[in-house]
Amino acid sequence: MLEEGKYEQAFDEIEILGFPLCSPFALVNADAKPDILAADMRKYYDKTVVMMGYYVTRKDVTTVNRKLMNFGTWLDEEGMFF
Numbered sequence: 429m430l431e432e433g434k435y436e437q438a439f440d441e442i443e444i445l446g447f448p449l450c451s452p453f454a455l456v457n458a459d460a461k462p463d464i465l466a467a468d469m470r471k472y473y474d475k476t477v478v479m480m481g482y483y484v485t486r487k488d489v490t491t492v493n494r495k496l497m498n499f500g501t502w503l504d505e506e507g508m509f510f
Contacts, residue, residue, distance in 0.1 A: 452482050453505045466508035481510060 438448040438455055448455065462480040464472060469479075481502025489497045502510055 451505075453480070456480065462504075465506055466504040466510035467506065469510065479504065479510065484509070 435455060438450055441448045441450075460480070463478045466479070466481075479502075481504050484501040484503055486501075487499045489499065491497050504510060
């Protein structure tokens, strides 16, 4: 008998729907968890940290020097935007 592993259901959902029905953070190796969450960002002002987020959207903007600049929005594991 074949047994379904931890990720097979999520991979099937991604193939069919384009996204998993479970939290995308549940699919990440526990060793790869980020240093901080969005709520902790103020505590680490002027420091280098690792954050993990689920991509929401990007906005392209042209600067006064005609260079492309992007603004991105992500959700952390607690559902907070950053």
